[in-house]
Amino acid sequence: MSQPIDITLTRALPKVELHAHLTGSISRECLHQIWLQKKTKDPAFEMDDPMTAIPKAADGSIDVFSFFPIFDKYIYALVSDEKSIRFATTAVLQDFQDDGVRYLELRTTPRAIPAVGINEEDYVAIVLQAMSDYALSNERLHAKLILSIDRKNTLGEAFKVVHLALKYRHLGIVGIDLCGNPARRPISHLQAAFAEAHAQGLPITLHFAEIAQTDSHELEEMLSWNPQRLGHVIHVPEELRATIREKKLGLELCLSCNVLTGLSEGGFAAHHFGEWWRAGVPVALSTDDVGIFEASLSGEYLLAARHFGLGREQLLELSKGAVDTIFGGQEEKERMLGLIEEFWPRA
């Protein structure tokens, strides 16, 4: 008898996670522990407990306007020194591993914390060190890093991100991302940094069409930056859908994030996953910010199965299609395909 498609099965399925923001992936429990450590050390420490300070996505209390300030006004102020960045990074890796993720491309925006003498390069080095320490005793999860450029960055800041990615490529940096509040425009000034990444052979992924736009100029421009993958891909005009299909760009689709924030309308059954999946474009189901949305990757696979009628064969196809879009190279692809086949040999 075939195994039912339930959370036990989607958790056990070896998965790749390709769109996970480090800071947004820190669980409330982990943030709470950091908060407790700081509060115990300094009773005058004034921040509110993250358990109450961070709104719950499941209550419908997070939308695209209230989402970004959660980082700028709260989490960055709490995870604000080497110890807490290391602690949080390790906990995030552990959470993904526990959820059955076997290959992870975590992404993060290099940030300076002048109050404790941390610059952008120090930040990247701290995250990479935590990842490398974790790998020493956890062979099941292979984790790589993507560095994000925020829409609000200047061109100089964006170049710094690209140069850091190139400098630390040998330690597992596999690509460059464009993230940040999609309402922030324009982004043309960042083009030269992405051109440099492309010229140096650094794969590019872009947050794409998260919100509806009056014209498609920005989206056309982004497609000209030679991305290999696109994230979210919600409000795409028909003529650009054809380009995405033709180029077979890998799509990082985040069901819970989009539905819970109202970025996409009509609930799970109306999510654009269905359309892209039917079009045969490679899709990597992803969590985006599992700490905030509290929706695990195994849960996303289950949602896709339930709302789009995916059976065993389709889940197998979906998992393998995602593997095809990773930035980490052929060896990692073969390892993942081997794990998936081992888990679910073709009948």
Ligand SMILES: CNc1ncnc2c1ncn2[C@@H]1O[C@H](COP(=O)(O)O)[C@@H](O)[C@H]1O
């Ligand atoms: C709706 N989803 C999203 N769209 C766009 N950008 C997002 C995002 N979710 C997270 N970020 C970006 O990732 C940063 C936090 O992680 P890191 O500090 O980089 O690890 C946020 O500040 C935001 O710029």
